Amino acid sequence: MMKVKVHVTLRESVLDPQGTAVKNSLHAMNYQEVQDVRIGKYLELLIEPSDRPVEDVVKEMCEKLLANTVIENYEFEVEEAVTQ
Amino acid sequence: MKFAVIVFPGSNCDIDMYHAIKDELKEEVEYVWHDAENLDQFDGILLPGGFSYGDYLRSGSIARFSKVMNxxxxAAEAGKPVLGVCNGFQILLESGLLPGAMLRNQGLKFICRPVELEVVNNETMFTKAYQPNERITVPVAHGEGNYFCDEKTLQQLETNGQIVFRYAGENPNGSLSDIAGITNERGNVLGMMPHPERAVDELLGSADGLKLFQSIVKHWRDSHVVTA
Structure with missing residues (x-):
C-alpha cells in the first residue's frame, strides 16, 4: 500500500485573501518578520498499486479533480504506507 | 419551451428557479436529479445555486463529475441554452464549459444583498430583452464569487463579447474586471454569480431578472416556432 501526500496551493499570480488576513493578524501579534502567508490544502491518499505507476495515476487525479490548475498548483510525494 | 432545473445534493436555489419559470415566465419546467441520463426532452438547462456536495474540495468540483453533467x-454542444447561476456558474467553470475559476471573495465574507449590474452585451440569447448598457438590480449571495482567469483568457472574453454582466456599482467580491457573468464563445452557455431567479417580481424587490428568462424564450421561439 502506498501513501500519497498531496499539497495544493494557490498559484503565485493569484491573490490569497485568507493568507493576507492571517499575515495581518500575525503582524498585529507583533510577528513583523512574517513576509507572506499562503494557505493551501493537504490531502492524504492511500493507494493500492495497480499496473499503472502510482505517480501517473496521482498526477491524473490532481489534474482532473484534486486541484484546479487555473488557480492552483499541486505537488505530491509517494511513500510506502506503514501497515499496522 | 421546456426547462430542466438540475438538482444536486446541496442545491438550494432550485425551488426559486422552478418558481421563476413556472409562475412568472409561465413556461414548462421540471426538476431533474443529478444522476439523470438523458436531457433530450428539454429545450433549456438551468443549473441553480446552492452548495452542491457541501462545496467540498472546491465549489462545484464534485458536482462537475455527476452523471447529468455529461x-x-x-446540450451545450447541441446549442441549447445552458444557464448556471452562482453554484451553477461554479460548476460550469469546473466542467470547462466556461473558462476561468472562482476564488474566495476578496473580503472573505459571504455577501448577500442586491447589487447593480451593467448589461455589457445585450446581443446574447440571454440578454436580448435588455437595452444596451442597461443598469439592473439583482441580488448576489455567495462566498466565492471572485472570478479569475489568465490575461489571455480575459482578452478573449473581451474581444468576443463574452462578458455579459459587470458589477456597475461597487464590486462586491473583487472579481477580475468587475465580471459578474460570462458566456462561452458560442454564446449559448451563460454563468453568472447574481441570481436573476430571485428578481422576477416587484414583490421581491426587483423584477429585473425576468427579462433574462424572457430573452431565452423569445430566442427559442424565434428559431423553433414557425407562425403561419
Missing part, C-alpha cells in the same frame, strides 16, 4: 455538456 448530458449538460451534450
Amino acid at each position: 448530458e449538460v455538456v451534450k
